[in-house]
Amino acid sequence: MPPEVIERDYGCGDPSKYLRAGETVLDLGSGTGKICFIAAQVVGPTGRVIGVDMTDEMLKVARTNAPVVAERIGYANVEFRKGRIQDLALDLVKLDEELQVRPITNAALFVQADGVAQKLRLKHPLVGDESVDVVVSNCVLNLVEPKSKRQLFGEIFRVLRKGGRAVISDIVSDEEVPEDLQNDPELWSGCISGALTEEGFLRSFNDAGFYGIQILKRDEKPWQTVEGIEFRSVTVEAFKGKQGPCFERNQAVIYRGPFKAIAATYAGEGNITQGGINMGSVSKVSHRALTEAFDEPLTRAQVMAIVSPFIRRATSTPA
Template sequence: MSYLETAAQFYSEVAQTPQVGLCCVQSSPLQFPGLKIPSQMQQMNYGCGTTVHPAELINQPTVLYIGVGGGLEALQFAYFSRRSGGVIAVEPVAAMRLAAKQNLEIAAQQNSWFDPSFVEICEGDAFTLPVADASVDVVAQNCLFNIFAPDDLSKALKEAFRVLKSGGRLQMSDPIATRSIPIHLQQDHRLRAMCLSGALTYEQYIEKIVDAGFGQVEIRARRPYRLLDRDTYNLEADLLLESLDSVAFKVSIPEDGACIFTGKTAIYCGKEEKFDDANGHILQRGVPAVVCDKTAVKLASLLQQKIMITNSTWHYVGGGCC
């Protein structure tokens, strides 16, 4: 049985019998005024963070959600689109499609603004999305892509890039590993399906996104996710997994490389009122300016004693140098 078949079997099981404790089902979902989350939907919140960023969801966007799960984030996206077919949820597991449909029907009973037609649940997978090129504003997935082997992850990211409109956003939440996961865990299909052994390191994950064509990536959050202890998982040392929330934009990659925003700022501390690097970056003395990571490196090399670069906050919500 392939790892994808194992994952399909596993999620068929947890669709029929929700598994409390899988991923982050014990965390509370984002709350919005007038939105009620059915309890069964909350129990099936098989995600490691959130992909629902309100600032990215203005003007009733068309959202393609990959891996519908219990329907929680599909419902949250529908809160912003509020129209028939505004959210297209693609799910390969029949039992999960059925569970999500039932949960959304309950949600319609509890939320007067919501109609089940707002979410179209389709059979399909991340590698062959059933929509046309450049047809959606947002593609989202939560704790799914980390299951994929590296080559399959590349396929899924390129497929997301294909269906996004120019300027569209890929909104993801996935576990990442603080060091490379050993082969014996990577080859454990059950652990991979449980989002415990397929994660890449941060650097590898970002590289995959950029290689798919995305010219700008913004890190929304980075937090501890799970600890793989040395005894249970036969490791030389404990291995921390983290949850990474990101938004990648379908924009051209600049000649000097993609813009990756992790919350760094540059602060000019020289004698002049401002510093102009003649490359589009003007720093007012003493005032932090948000910069992408590559710009941070360049500015620091220009005036090592007069420009302070602050550490990544791993919480970035737009604006800045690029």
């Protein structure tokens, strides 16, 4: 790893350790590219890594070092794009090009520029719908202003393929951050002002449509304590499943446990019990860790194949 990349890294976790070979990965707020370069080695030559950042200085460092890393690992599978993580559809390079041709000099041109931006989102998105397997981020989501947080989580959901997941390391608080701390510029840059509560962070994934939300890592020791409020690092994993209604296909599965029942809130309807479940709901459960908790019932032919030797033996035994 080039020293310049490491020296200017400000992360609070390591989501790259949860990646797998062959995956397409999107890193939000990629900075100088540290997580991207680590991810490139994890996903291997069959995988792909995309870093998104809006800071020209950081992008310059990342792009300068990308060929260096590629030469060392033997393949090039990383690219860096300029954009805001709460608006992953808008390519800021393309917008800059448009504004060079039509600079904003009055209100009418400002309105026109907004239309140009929307056209770019639709025709030339920075990151397309359902185009990546994993979204990662390392201590960046808290830097997004509160009013854009909902849009941010919605964008993460949008770009993930069905069955994809988000693995996000970030700073959370144990209490709501008061307004005076939110308005402190120094605390903003220190990942304090924009931190969500731990509960609010998890709820944001749920509200965006994710399921299977779990904390992979949580630092017990606070990273910082400001005015009695504890701020710590967490790494959360959340999955994107099927959207839309479920349909009866006259199929069922048997839940094997370990719990008596599971409320299928992530599926949007019904309960999963040991007595079976509608297959439409189960089809939303795409994560391997969940699907392994179910068995498909045997067909009549499968049952007969198992018991028929015993039936023949019983009927042929003399009285």
